[in-house]
Amino acid sequence: MKRIYIALISLSSLFLLNCSDDYLDKNPISDVSEDSFFLTASDLELYTNSFYLLLPNSSSRNEIFTTDSQCGEIVHNTLSDLMTSSRIVPSSGGGWDWTNLRNINYFLENYEKCEDEAAKNRYGGVARFFRAYFYFGMVVNFGDVPWYDKTMEADDEDLYKARDDRQLVIDNILEDLDWAIANMGDEQYLYEVSKYTALALKSRIALFEGTFEKYHGISGHEKYLEAAVDASQELMDNSPYLLYGTGNPNTDYADLFRAETAETSEVILAREYTEPLTNGHRANYYTLTGSQGTPGMPKMVANSYLNADGSRFTDLADYNTIPFSQETANRDPRLSQTIRTSGYTRVGQSIELAPDLSFTITGYHLTKFVTGSNSDGINQNTNDLPVFRFAEILLNYAEAKTELGTITQDDLDKSIGLLRNRVGMPGLTLANANSNPDSYQEMFYPNVSGNNKGLLLEIRRERRVELYMEGHRWNDVRRWKAGQSITLPLRGIYLPGPGEYDLDGNGAIDTVIYEGELPAGQIEGAKYFQLGTDVELSAENLIDPLPGFNDRTFNEERDYFLPIPIQELQLNPNLTQNPNW
Secondary structure (H helix, E strand, O other): OHHHHHHHHHHHHHOHHHOOOOOOOOOOOOOOOOOOOOOOHHHHHHHHHHHHHHOOOOOOOOHHHHHHHOOOOOEOOOOOOOOOOOOOOOOOOOOOOOHHHHHHHHHHHHHHHOOOHHHHHHHHHHHHHHHHHHHHHHHHHHOOEOOOOOOOOOOOHHHHOOOEOHHHHHHHHHHHHHHHHHHOOOOOOOOOOOHHHHHHHHHHHHHHHHHHHHHOOOOOOHHHHHHHHHHHHHHHHHOOOOOOOOOOOOOHHHHHHHOOOOOOOOEEEEEOOOOOOOOOEOHHHHHHOOOOOOOEOOHHHHOOOOEOOOOOHHHOOOHHHOOHHHHOOOEOHHHHOOEOOOOOEOOOOOOEOOOOOOOOOOOOOEOOOOOOHHHOOOOOEOOOEEEEEHHHHHHHHHHHHHHHOOOOHHHHHOOHHHHHHHOOOOOOOHHHHHHOOOHHHHHHOOOOOOOOHHHHHHHHHHHHHHOOOOOOHHHHHHHOOOHHHHHOOOOOOEOOOOEEEOOOOOOOOOEEEEOOOOOOOOOOOOEEEEEOOOEOEOOOOEEOOOHHHOOOOOOOOOOOOOOOOHHHHHHOOOOOOOOOO
16 A cells, blocks of 8 residues: 555654554553653644554465465465364464454544544544454464453453353444444545445454354354345445456456455455555465465365356266366356466467466466466555455355345345356356255255255355455354364366367367376477376366365364464463363
8 A cells, every 4th residue: 555555664763663562561662751742733643554464465475375275275285283183272473362452442542632623533443343353263273262442551451361152252243333334434545444334344243243143053143144244235225336347258357356555345444455565465376386385275165156057067976087178168157257268368468378287286276366477476466455445345244144044036136146247157046056956065054954044055155266365264163163164175177087178179289197207299289287296186187286185174163263372371261261272
């Protein structure tokens, strides 16, 4: 964010670097007196700019993308600690960090010294948004956590209180967001928090909590689902947002994610990456080199994309043994706008490129967020990354209403129907979905039941497809209590043994799988991979990206939460550890 990052250079020296990492530190500011600060709109803006550091980023190791790899939605050549059940209780750290909260609470205790009412409403809303954002992350990771809405001295008894019930924390989160929604103006910002961003976060949090409580057996979940519907409905009916589209179903979805400046019609909040003020992100480098884990889409995700006529790909008897170029033909256009398929070209180029097994461990070669070749170096992507977009709101609305049992065909048409219409897909019919639930989707979500079972499965499919690679999947798995889904076999494309392959279907051999010695007289333009060394195949002749990790487990009584660090339990004897850690 150009303006924001400039402000952070000076702000960090005044506030952040003078704050201890310990929440107990009494003095957040040593260089600036609160009596001489918090007096103008500029003061409030300068301080709140630091809160944007809480948002996910995609520099370094691609935080946005690797969130999905944590649960196998993107496959790397190494698995996360979650996927290998190798997480341990840390001695310290481990995400139990309250520094950001103290900075936010300190602001909220002082910002009303400013006499500019409009500024107080705006930046008071920004601070409450980020307190809600911070606490949502803590609840998602740890469950019950202490609620603090003030800064404290070292002798404050509340520092040693027990964890508060998650519903109390969520209720306080929603109260903060409601304040922001009511008091912030109607201005629309792309890189800054607005009342619309607060509505989007409320929609996300309320849906998470409503479904988490339902599927984890906690009573009282309905009020959160209703809050998700209300927040989503408000954005759908009374905001400037809609789905981006130019009428081209074969490019509009892809263009949304490679736009240098995010499409303000759909993106509610974005991260801006602009040289030379900040490093870019590395979407290109991530997918086009062998040094970033060779990421790939797993076959179980690729299988979830419908056929272009709306029928289910996995209803085909041979869906696991169809050659790649045929498998990816005539499918939901979002598939060919997320991975390399026949006819794929780089932005600004005309050369067709096949999937490259050098850079993707599954053969499903990711292209989402990938731009032109001038951004192929480390951290050289400057296309914006969405943090909230309107498509998520439509999905939240449809899911919350379905979980409440109040969904209608009209609701589907103005939510899921719009998403499918953008890519030229048939809409979703309520009666048809419920009359014939998809057994393939049931494999991921065996605890879905009731009259709307088939529809819920379809909405979850839609969410997986539409939001793929945007960092939502692990939270979805947690709230749906679908942890066993991450133990399913990780597979890639179908390759029936050694041979010559035309993966992009253009009539030329582009991939050769060989055994033993590298063949003489190699085919020009083809890439060669040794079976058993470069590529492993399963018994079904699907790429087996990690053959040593096929027997994975997920502990339903432990793994949805992180453990509280040992040091924190020693410092506060009123804290209790999460179950089975």
